[in-house]
Amino acid sequence: MIRKCTESEFETIYRIINDAAVAYKGIIPEDRWHEPYMPREELEGEIRDGVVFWGLEEGGKLLGVMGIQDRGDVNLIRHSYVLTKAQKKGVGRKLLRYLEGMADKPVLIGTWESATSAVSFYQKNGYTLLPKEQKNRLIQKYWSIPERQIETSVVLADSKWMRVHSSL
Numbered sequence: 001m002i003r004k005c006t007e008s009e010f011e012t013i014y015r016i017i018n019d020a021a022v023a024y025k026g027i028i029p030e031d032r033w034h035e036p037y038m039p040r041e042e043l044e045g046e047i048r049d050g051v052v053f054w055g056l057e058e059g060g061k062l063l064g065v066m067g068i069q070d071r072g073d074v075n076l077i078r079h080s081y082v083l084t085k086a087q088k089k090g091v092g093r094k095l096l097r098y099l100e101g102m103a104d105k106p107v108l109i110g111t112w113e114s115a116t117s118a119v120s121f122y123q124k125n126g127y128t129l130l131p132k133e134q135k136n137r138l139i140q141k142y143w144s145i146p147e148r149q150i151e152t153s154v155v156l157a158d159s160k161w162m163r164v165h166s167s168l
Contacts, residue, residue, distance in 0.1 A: 002098045005053040005065060013053055014043055016065050020081035028112045029152050038079075049144065051078045054099060056091050064091040068099045071142045074161065075103040076110070080118075096125055106161030110143060113154045127156035 005013055014036075021037035047053070051067040064082035068075055077099060082091045100107060109127060111118045123129065130138070135155040139145065145153070157165070 001057050002054060002095060003057060005055045005062070009053075009055070009062065010043070010047075012062050013055075013065050014038070014040060016055075016062060016083055017043065017079060017081045019083050020064075020087070022084065023117070024112065024115060027114050029114065029148075032112070032149060032152060046079065053079070054095060056095050064095055066092070066095040066099055068102065070105075074106050074108050074142060075099075076108055076142060078110075080109075092121060093125060100158065106164060107158040108138060108142065108161060109156045110139060110145075110153050111156070113152055119154060119156070122156045127158055128162055130155045130157055 017038050018036045024037065025033055046067065049069070051069045053065045053067045055062040055065045057063070063086040064080075066080040067078035069078050077096065080092060080095065109122055111122070113119070119129065135153070136150065138155050139150050139153065143150075
């Protein structure tokens with residue numbers, strides 16, 4: 001079952017993110033990795049900034065979470081994480097499809113450039129990797145992340161976004 005996460009599940013979301021993010025250790029730039037990967041304060045800030053988390057629950061336990069953030073003319077998929085023990089079982093794909101179904105606007109996703117498994121996942125699910133110049137412009141417009149993270153990230157776009165912007 002996929003459902004909106006509740007405020008009382010903050011600790012569970014925090015644990016899922018930091019469990020799954022271990023996959024980034026040694027992959028993303030060393031100066032971007034820290035323990036925990038996402039501190040509580042950062043997660044609290046993301047939620048305050050409008051990231052709404054949805055989770056896939058099985059047997060009464062959340063196996064994965066994915067956030068969606070309304071940024072005016074687009075929706076951003078933010079913080080997509082699946083517990084290590086539940087990875088490669090379709091949890092991420094199900095969450096992504098569910099949130100896409102909710103989105104009434106084009107969807108953009110940002111991730112680490114060096115996280116090739118994440119980039120590949122999104123490409124397999126129909127997203128297009130955008131050129132660097134476009135990525136930089138979009139990150140500046142829609143995300144609030146440090147300059148170093150901008151340098152080391154990519155942006156992928158769904159087919160709605162590509163249709164609207166391919167003629168520009």
